[in-house]
Amino acid sequence: MFMFVFSLFIFGSIRLLAKTCPIDTLEGPDEKCYGFFPYGFFHNESEHLCTDFYGGNLASIHNEETNEFIKNNSVFFFDSDDFWIGGKIGENGEGWLWSDKSSFDYRNFYKGRRPSSKSYFGLAFNKNTGKWHGIKNETVLPYVCTI
Numbered sequence: 001m002f003m004f005v006f007s008l009f010i011f012g013s014i015r016l017l018a019k020t021c022p023i024d025t026l027e028g029p030d031e032k033c034y035g036f037f038p039y040g041f042f043h044n045e046s047e048h049l050c051t052d053f054y055g056g057n058l059a060s061i062h063n064e065e066t067n068e069f070i071k072n073n074s075v076f077f078f079d080s081d082d083f084w085i086g087g088k089i090g091e092n093g094e095g096w097l098w099s100d101k102s103s104f105d106y107r108n109f110y111k112g113r114r115p116s117s118k119s120y121f122g123l124a125f126n127k128n129t130g131k132w133h134g135i136k137n138e139t140v141l142p143y144v145c146t147i
């Protein structure tokens with residue numbers, strides 16, 4: 001009996017540990033952790049900060065529920081309408097890629113706002129609409145990391 005309770009305790013703690021998000025981050029519906037950082041940086045710098053401080057990346061979004069979770073929380077953290085997520089136009093014309101290299105399997109672009117030019121774009125999320133649009137990578141915006 002003691003061993004049974006003891007192993008329940010160990011198992012329970014491991015589960016808890018596995019679900020604990022770093023301080024200043026929130027657990028998303030996909031059980032990943034999300035950090036909302038209201039400081040302005042270029043797309044490439046935001047990506048570096050996610051990696052350097054959290055071992056993460058700018059957020060990649062794979063379903064509507066996670067998109068809504070990010071939209072809901074961004075309203076509390078950000079003054080500006082737009083903020084960076086991890087999408088960027090591949091420099092060799094591959095189209096949109098996530099910086100964490102996960103597959104680009106969900107899209108939530110503004111209709112008619114997909115950039116067609118060959119310029120280098122980063123993916124911005126609009127907190128009022130929850131929609132995405134490409135803007136010049138050298139724009140200064142707050143950002144969301146996934147850990």
Ligand SMILES: *[C@@H]1O[C@H](CO)[C@@H](O)[C@H](O)[C@H]1NC(C)=O
Pocket residue numbers: 042044045048
């Ligand atoms: C980001 O890009 C700018 C402009 O191209 C460059 O000066 C800077 O070193 C880059 N920063 C990082 C962290 O890569």
Ligand SMILES: *[C@@H]1O[C@H](CO)[C@@H](O)[C@H](O)[C@H]1NC(C)=O
Pocket residue numbers: 029065066068069072
């Ligand atoms: C987002 O907020 C709406 C409105 O308050 C709520 O209905 C919904 O459940 C929230 N969704 C997530 C994923 O947090």
Ligand SMILES: *[C@@H]1O[C@H](CO)[C@@H](O)[C@H](O)[C@H]1NC(C)=O
Pocket residue numbers: 042043044045091120137138
């Ligand atoms: C923006 O993209 C251009 C073209 O790929 C690149 O030369 C520049 O370093 C990028 N700047 C940032 C801030 O990422």
